[in-house]
Amino acid sequence: MRVKAKLYPKEAARLLKEKPSVRASVTGATLHFERNRLRAYGEIDAEAWRERARRIKDHVLTHLDHYLELAEKRLRENGVQVHWAEGPEEAHRLLREVVARHGVKRAVKAKSMLTEELGVNPLLESLGVEVYETDLGEYLIQLLGEPPSHIVGPAIHLSLPEIQRLFHDRFGTPLDAAPEALAQVARGVLREAFLTAELGISGANFLVAETGTLAVMENEGNIRLSTSLPRVHVAFVGIEKLLPRFQDLALFLPLTARAATGQRLATFVSLIQGPAQPGEEGPEEVHVVLVDHGRTALLADPEAWEVLRCVRCGACLNACPVYRQTGGHPYGYVYSGPIGAVLDPGLLGLEEAHPLPHASTLCGACQEACPVKIPIPKLLLAWRHRAVEQGLAPTWEKGAMRAFAQVMGSPALYRLFSKALRGLPLPQALQDHLPLLRAWTEGRGPLKPSPRPFHELWREIKEETHGG
Numbered sequence: 001m002r003v004k005a006k007l008y009p010k011e012a013a014r015l016l017k018e019k020p021s022v023r024a025s026v027t028g029a030t031l032h033f034e035r036n037r038l039r040a041y042g043e044i045d046a047e048a049w050r051e052r053a054r055r056i057k058d059h060v061l062t063h064l065d066h067y068l069e070l071a072e073k074r075l076r077e078n079g080v081q082v083h084w085a086e087g088p089e090e091a092h093r094l095l096r097e098v099v100a101r102h103g104v105k106r107a108v109k110a111k112s113m114l115t116e117e118l119g120v121n122p123l124l125e126s127l128g129v130e131v132y133e134t135d136l137g138e139y140l141i142q143l144l145g146e147p148p149s150h151i152v153g154p155a156i157h158l159s160l161p162e163i164q165r166l167f168h169d170r171f172g173t174p175l176d177a178a179p180e181a182l183a184q185v186a187r188g189v190l191r192e193a194f195l196t197a198e199l200g201i202s203g204a205n206f207l208v209a210e211t212g213t214l215a216v217m218e219n220e221g222n223i224r225l226s227t228s229l230p231r232v233h234v235a236f237v238g239i240e241k242l243l244p245r246f247q248d249l250a251l252f253l254p255l256t257a258r259a260a261t262g263q264r265l266a267t268f269v270s271l272i273q274g275p276a277q278p279g280e281e282g283p284e285e286v287h288v289v290l291v292d293h294g295r296t297a298l299l300a301d302p303e304a305w306e307v308l309r310c311v312r313c314g315a316c317l318n319a320c321p322v323y324r325q326t327g328g329h330p331y332g333y334v335y336s337g338p339i340g341a342v343l344d345p346g347l348l349g350l351e352e353a354h355p356l357p358h359a360s361t362l363c364g365a366c367q368e369a370c371p372v373k374i375p376i377p378k379l380l381l382a383w384r385h386r387a388v389e390q391g392l393a394p395t396w397e398k399g400a401m402r403a404f405a406q407v408m409g410s411p412a413l414y415r416l417f418s419k420a421l422r423g424l425p426l427p428q429a430l431q432d433h434l435p436l437l438r439a440w441t442e443g444r445g446p447l448k449p450s451p452r453p454f455h456e457l458w459r460e461i462k463e464e465t466h467g468g
Contacts, residue, residue, distance in 0.1 A: 005355065008356055027324040070209040083288070120236070203237065213246060214272040232285045232286075235272070294347040304382065322361060
C-alpha cells in the first residue's frame with residue numbers, strides 16, 4: 001500500500017471535514033469493544049495474566065534466534081515448506097512460483113495485517129489471480145478499494161447505510177436490506193470462492209516453536225475454510241509471532257480474545273500442523289513464510305523493541321480517544337492508533353512516520369488495555385524526542401515550546417501573559433493562522449478565554465465551601 005503516514009495531520013483534518021460520520025461509527029464500535037474488554041478483564045486476574053504474557057514474549061524476543069531455528073525444524077518435520085522473507089520481494093517471489101506451479105486462478109484470503117504490509121493482493125492481481133478477502137469486513141473494504149481501518153474490525157468506519165448502498169450498487173440488493181440479508185449475499189459469493197480456489201492465504205496469531213503449530217483465531221469460520229479447502233495453503237508469519245511452548249497457547253488465546261473483543265475465547269481456533277496426511281482432507285502443500293520486514297532492526301533498538309510484543313488485538317485502538325475521532329485511514333499505513341504510532345516509525349523509518357507519535361494525548365489508556373503491557377506512552381515520547389533530535393519537528397514548534405517553558409517556569413510572566421490573553425479577544429483570523437491554535441480549533445469551536453483566572457475562581461469556591 002502507498003505510505004502516507006507523513007500526511008497524518010492533513011489527512012485527519014480532511015476526513016473530519018469531508019466525512020464527519022466516521023467519528024460516530026468508529027466511536028460506537030470501539031466503545032462497544034472497550035466495554036466488553038473491561039468486563040472480560042474483570043472476570044480474571046488481568047494483571048497476573050498480562051504480566052505472565054509480557055514475560056513470555058520478552059523471553060521469546062530476547063532468544064529469538066533460538067526459537068526461530070526450533071520453529072523451522074519442527075515445521076519441516078511436520079511436512080511444512082519453510083521460507084524466509086526479508087521483505088516483500090522474497091514474499092512475492094514465492095507467490096509467483098506457487099501461482100505458476102499450480103496454475104492458480106483464484107485465491108481466498110484470510111484477514112492478515114502482514115499481507116497488507118507485503119502488498120500480497122496487488123501482486124496476485126498483477127499475475128491474473130482473482131483474490132477474495134473472506135473476512136466480511138475485509139470483503140467490504142475490498143469492494144470499496146480501501147485498506148483496513150482497524151486491526152480487528154477493518155470496516156468499523158462504515159455505517160449501515162453506506163454498506164447498504166455498496167451492496168445495492170454491486171449486487172442489486174434493496175437499499176433498506178437488513179444486515180442479515182447483506183451477509184447472506186456475501187456468504188453466497190464467498191462460498192463459491194472457497195470451493196473453487198486453488199490457493200488459500202492466511203497469517204497466524206501465533207507460531208509455537210516447540211511443536212511447529214500455527215494458531216489462528218477468528219469468529220466467522222472463513223479462515224478455517226481458507227486454510228483447509230484449497231490445494232495449497234501459504235501462511236505469512238512475522239518473526240515476532242513465536243511462542244516457546246504449546247502450553248503457552250492456554251494463556252495467549254483467551255487473553256488475546258478478551259483484549260480484542262471481550263470474548264473468553266474466539267469462536268474458532270484452528271491449530272494447523274501441516275499438510276493433509278494420506279486419507280485426510282486438507283491442503284496438499286502448506287508453506288510458512290517467516291517475514292522480517294524491519295523487525296530485526298526494530299528488535300535491535302534499545303527502546304522501541306518492546307513494541308514487538310504486540311499480538312495485534314486492537315485493544316489500544318479501542319481505548320484511544322484520538323483514534324476514535326477518525327478511525328485508522330488518516331494514519332497512512334497498515335497499523336493505526338497507538339500501536340501504529342509506535343510501530344510504524346520503526347518499520348518505515350521516523351522520517352516517513354514522525355507525525356504519528358504526536359497523535360496521542362498521553363492519557364495512558366492504551367497501556368492499561370494492552371494484554372502484553374507494551375509501554376506505549378513511553379515509546380511515544382521516545383519517538384517524539386528522536387524526531388526533535390533529527391530536526392523533523394517544525395522550527396516554529398521548537399521556539400514556541402521554549403517560550404512556553406519560560407512563561408510556565410516564571411509565576412510573574414505567567415500572570416502577565418494570562419492577564420493579557422484574558423483582556424484580548426482572539427480573532428478568528430489569528431486562530432486560523434497560528435499553528436498551535438489552528439490545530440486545536442480544527443474540528444472544534446473557537447477559543448474563548450475565561451474573563452477571570454482559575455486561581456480566583458478556586459479561591460471563591462473554597463471560601464463558599466469552607467467559609468474562608
